[in-house]
Amino acid sequence: MAFNLKSAAVQTRESRLGSITGYEGDLYDLVEQSRCGSLRNCERCFSQSSMCLSICALGQLGGIRDVAILYHAPSGCCATAAGAKVMYRQIGAVIGKEYRSNMVGTDIDESDTVFGALDTVHDIARTVVETYHPSALFIASSCVTGVIGEDIDSLAEELKEEIDIPVMSVHCEGFKSRVWASGFDISDHAVLQGIVKPPKEKRQVINFKNFFESARPEITRLFAEFGVTPQFLYVNSTVEELSHISESLATVCICGTLGTYLGNALEELYGVPYIRTVNPLGVTGYETWLREIGRVIGKSEEVEVYITRERAIYISQIEEVAKELKGLRAVIGMGPGYTYEVARVLAELGIDVVWAAAWHYDYKYDNGDVPPALEHLRNTTPNNIKLSVADQQNYEVMNILAEYKPDLYFSRHPGSTVWAIKQGVTAVYVADEYMIFGYKGTLSFAKTVLDTVRNRSFAENLAAHTQVPYTDWWYKQNHSDMLKPNPAEVR
Numbered sequence: 117m118a119f120n121l122k123s124a125a126v127q128t129r130e131s132r133l134g135s136i137t138g139y140e141g142d143l144y145d146l147v148e149q150s151r152c153g154s155l156r157n158c159e160r161c162f163s164q165s166s167m168c169l170s171i172c173a174l175g176q177l178g179g180i181r182d183v184a185i186l187y188h189a190p191s192g193c194c195a196t197a198a199g200a201k202v203m204y205r206q207i208g209a210v211i212g213k214e215y216r217s218n219m220v221g222t223d224i225d226e227s228d229t230v231f232g233a234l235d236t237v238h239d240i241a242r243t244v245v246e247t248y249h250p251s252a253l254f255i256a257s258s259c260v261t262g263v264i265g266e267d268i269d270s271l272a273e274e275l276k277e278e279i280d281i282p283v284m285s286v287h288c289e290g291f292k293s294r295v296w297a298s299g300f301d302i303s304d305h306a307v308l309q310g311i312v313k314p315p316k317e318k319r320q321v322i323n324f325k326n327f328f329e330s331a332r333p334e335i336t337r338l339f340a341e342f343g344v345t346p347q348f349l350y351v352n353s354t355v356e357e358l359s360h361i362s363e364s365l366a367t368v369c370i371c372g373t374l375g376t377y378l379g380n381a382l383e384e385l386y387g388v389p390y391i392r393t394v395n396p397l398g399v400t401g402y403e404t405w406l407r408e409i410g411r412v413i414g415k416s417e418e419v420e421v422y423i424t425r426e427r428a429i430y431i432s433q434i435e436e437v438a439k440e441l442k443g444l445r446a447v448i449g450m451g452p453g454y455t456y457e458v459a460r461v462l463a464e465l466g467i468d469v470v471w472a473a474a475w476h477y478d479y480k481y482d483n484g485d486v487p488p489a490l491e492h493l494r495n496t497t498p499n500n501i502k503l504s505v506a507d508q509q510n511y512e513v514m515n516i517l518a519e520y521k522p523d524l525y526f527s528r529h530p531g532s533t534v535w536a537i538k539q540g541v542t543a544v545y546v547a548d549e550y551m552i553f554g555y556k557g558t559l560s561f562a563k564t565v566l567d568t569v570r571n572r573s574f575a576e577n578l579a580a581h582t583q584v585p586y587t588d589w590w591y592k593q594n595h596s597d598m599l600k601p602n603p604a605e606v607r
């Protein structure tokens with residue numbers, strides 16, 4: 117795909133990647149439809165509320181250590197800002213870095229909505245810069261400012277003339293995409309537009325796109341074995357560091373959904389190779405990922421030495437735990453960057469995935485390929501897997517759990533995990549993005565699963581003392597009846 121940094125806004129995933137939020141079928145069918153281009157989104161006759169893409173966009177930008185975000189929005193849209201600030205401050209403290217970024221909401225009200233408020237926003241921007249001295253300023257739109265057409269692009273251009281730091285407009289109106297991961301692309305677009313500079317030299321650095329970098333020390337040690345250092349994005353990065361990411365040897369990511377826009381754009385615009393293998397979760401994922409990194413940076417021999425050494429430590433231990441897990445039945449409900457990766461890892465551990473739900477599905481990534489984890493699963497799994505795509509429609513997940521009665525539910529979102537537990541289904545909350553990273557993470561994950569199934573008292577007790585709002589009537593319904601193909605949709 118051609119990346120156009122001159123365009124103020126990045127296209128949504130629906131229009132750029134053909135992403136969908138409504139599907140029910142199976143692995144073979146989804147891959148086949150993706151390959152031949154016949155995949156269509158299905159509409160629901162009922163939907164629960166989901167998440168806003170601006171939280172993803174501004175959450176990513178807010179992780180940068182020295183910026184200001186001016187969010188031209190009603191106060192309610194800024195509800196997550198305080199929690200994010202506390203979290204990023206704590207993540208910075210772990211590595212002894214001071215977090216100085218701030219998000220300021222413009223608190224747009226009824227009068228502003230009728231008459232516009234750009235002059236006020238201009239004044240607020242100047243005050244923000246004078247008060248916090250950020251290294252870059254992002255001016256973000258919300259649903260209301262998008263609807264009334266506030267011209268934040270012109271405002272950003274005006275401010276660039278007045279203040280000596282990068283100023284970027286960020287078009288993150290929540291209504292424009294059902295796929296909240298569109299927010300990741302919006303943040304990448306802003307960083308690429310205003311902060312990343314063309315390369316002047318090559319540096320022995322690998323860009324590592326992730327969420328909260330809990331494995332920072334481990335990955336730093338790992339990359340040191342190959343003579344490179346990681347540049348984690350965006351949490352704990354600075355504007356100065358980001359300006360150089362076009363000079364790195366490669367870009368990798370912990371989640372394909374998170375990494376596709378930045379990774380592909382850096383490759384296309386600046387020739388930084390993007391590692392597009394399955395992700396480093398489980399044994400196969402980790403080794404595939406490492407070998408591709410080794411190939412791209414010319415360190416294949418060092419990678420093989422590392423793999424041989426670490427295999428000797430971990431593989432037999434993983435296999436020992438896997439013997440205890442064999443035959444367990446699982447349902448997965450996660451974002452698509454993890455659903456198919458975790459399904460592969462569970463298969464490695466001998467666990468049968470009876471249903472895998474992804475919160476959306478990218479029909480292709482920005483390089484035009486079917487997401488590699490799905491393609492890999494299709495090519496390696498001996499059994500077809502029932503799949504659905506639902507933007508965290510928990511009522512559907514509850515129906516699926518009631519029907520399939522799995523031994524375990526795996527989810528990466530607390531709002532989904534807790535409902536399964538209330539229903540009495542033992543759940544593993546795969547909260548940390550690095551929970552299954554590498555050999556060590558895979559062993560630890562396998563032990564966590566074993567501990568979880570050996571003691572189900574939490575789910576049993578919570579279910580015994582909770583009345584869920586779902587009735588037998590709903591559990592007897594066929595959840596697929598909620599989905600109808602959209603005949604108007606033509607790709």
Ligand code: SF4
Pocket residue numbers: 168169170189192193257258259260288289290291
């Ligand atoms: S931007 Fe729109 S969808 Fe997002 S929180 Fe604000 S009003 Fe809600």
